[in-house]
Amino acid sequence: MFRSTPPLQEHLRPVAVRDRPQADVDGYLDAVERRLRSLFGEQRVRWQHRYPQLGVGFDAVESFVLNGGKRLRPRFAYWGWVGAGGLRRPAPNPIDAPPVAWSTPLVELGAAIELFHAFALIHDDVMDGSATRRHQPTVHHRFAALHGEAGWRGESRRTAEGFAILLGDLAFAWSSHLLVALPAPVAALFDEMRIELHMGQYLDLFCAATGDEDPATAADVVRFKTAAYSVQRPLQLGAALAACGATAPTAPGSDGEPLDRCWTAYGLAVGEAFQHRDDLLGVFGDTAVTGKPVGDDLQAGKNTLLLQRTLAAAGAGSLEVLGGIGSGELRPQDIEVIGTFMRDCGAVDAVERRIARLVCEAVAAVEAAPLEPEAADGLCSLARAAAWRAQ
Numbered sequence: 001m002f003r004s005t006p007p008l009q010e011h012l013r014p015v016a017v018r019d020r021p022q023a024d025v026d027g028y029l030d031a032v033e034r035r036l037r038s039l040f041g042e043q044r045v046r047w048q049h050r051y052p053q054l055g056v057g058f059d060a061v062e063s064f065v066l067n068g069g070k071r072l073r074p075r076f077a078y079w080g081w082v083g084a085g086g087l088r089r090p091a092p093n094p095i096d097a098p099p100v101a102w103s104t105p106l107v108e109l110g111a112a113i114e115l116f117h118a119f120a121l122i123h124d125d126v127m128d129g130s131a132t133r134r135h136q137p138t139v140h141h142r143f144a145a146l147h148g149e150a151g152w153r154g155e156s157r158r159t160a161e162g163f164a165i166l167l168g169d170l171a172f173a174w175s176s177h178l179l180v181a182l183p184a185p186v187a188a189l190f191d192e193m194r195i196e197l198h199m200g201q202y203l204d205l206f207c208a209a210t211g212d213e214d215p216a217t218a219a220d221v222v223r224f225k226t227a228a229y230s231v232q233r234p235l236q237l238g239a240a241l242a243a244c245g246a247t248a249p250t251a252p253g254s255d256g257e258p259l260d261r262c263w264t265a266y267g268l269a270v271g272e273a274f275q276h277r278d279d280l281l282g283v284f285g286d287t288a289v290t291g292k293p294v295g296d297d298l299q300a301g302k303n304t305l306l307l308q309r310t311l312a313a314a315g316a317g318s319l320e321v322l323g324g325i326g327s328g329e330l331r332p333q334d335i336e337v338i339g340t341f342m343r344d345c346g347a348v349d350a351v352e353r354r355i356a357r358l359v360c361e362a363v364a365a366v367e368a369a370p371l372e373p374e375a376a377d378g379l380c381s382l383a384r385a386a387a388w389r390a391q
Helices: 025-048 054-066 071-082 104-128 141-148 154-180 184-210 216-243 258-282 296-300 305-314 319-324 332-344 348-368 372-389
Strands: none
Touching: 025 054, 025 071, 025 104, 025 154, 054 104, 054 141, 071 104, 071 216, 071 258, 071 372, 104 141, 104 154, 104 184, 104 216, 141 154, 154 184, 184 216, 216 258, 258 296, 258 305, 258 319, 258 332, 258 348, 258 372, 296 305, 305 319, 305 332, 305 348, 319 332, 332 348, 348 372
């Protein structure tokens, strides 16, 4: 739904020296895609000719990154950059610079965010035991199949998960490699985002393992694992990059505080709405559309708002199958029964109402902020798309 990346040539046009570039998120995403491809090519040249065994690992990561994904986080980084006045830099020389609305550091940032996201998903799939992601086998399932086909030694599952962990770490390292090109304040904020994600993931695992149903902890998991990492921090990273490149305080709200309030309010609202939609798709989504299996969160016992509302409505012993949540042993028919109960008891409607309120909060935050008009329009559209997506 989010991706639309026509050839870069469609976005190139002659620009007069005094022209102000227009926002071009599709051209930007195309540039990020090109940077990712070039990075993979560089790494193959450096390593694979000497160690051909690395080829299957490089194939797995490259396929995972390039053959799917909504590029949601780079989109938010782009609009953060535009909203903070990134387009108000001096007009580029049409001879020396590409006349499109993005800059090299911004492309490096988008590629770094996407590689970090790949790291998180590869590891998350191992922790959740997921079989598919982005309409293809997860990295550890890919290596489990290869283990059997090639007759490798050792236990298939342990070997495959080991490869996935290492390749996720490799994506993390490549993300760090791209940060070298970014100003120190941007890199420091990126580090904060990485720490928050790890804290959120730890709390998520801990709550699932211990049966902790504390709503406050669950809210913190959503904030650290999704809202900050998916929306708020990418917006702030783009805005910070715009601030570092400013030659004069020409951006609206250049004192920083009004914009930062917007990034926080909008980011936390849209991030939470995104997570709630993800939770609903995890139970009711169409695997052919989402590219992910249904029921993984129920198998793991993730403490989602959907599950909280379901258990609160259920009462003691009202539905025996609910006791299997978190056991990892739910059958497809069990998940279907639980889903029907979630609808009938009002839990689904409650989550949908929460999503609608959050989108309203996000739009209000944008309308109250001194943003560039193009960014305001882009962020409002993106909030709705993130909250009411089908995948």
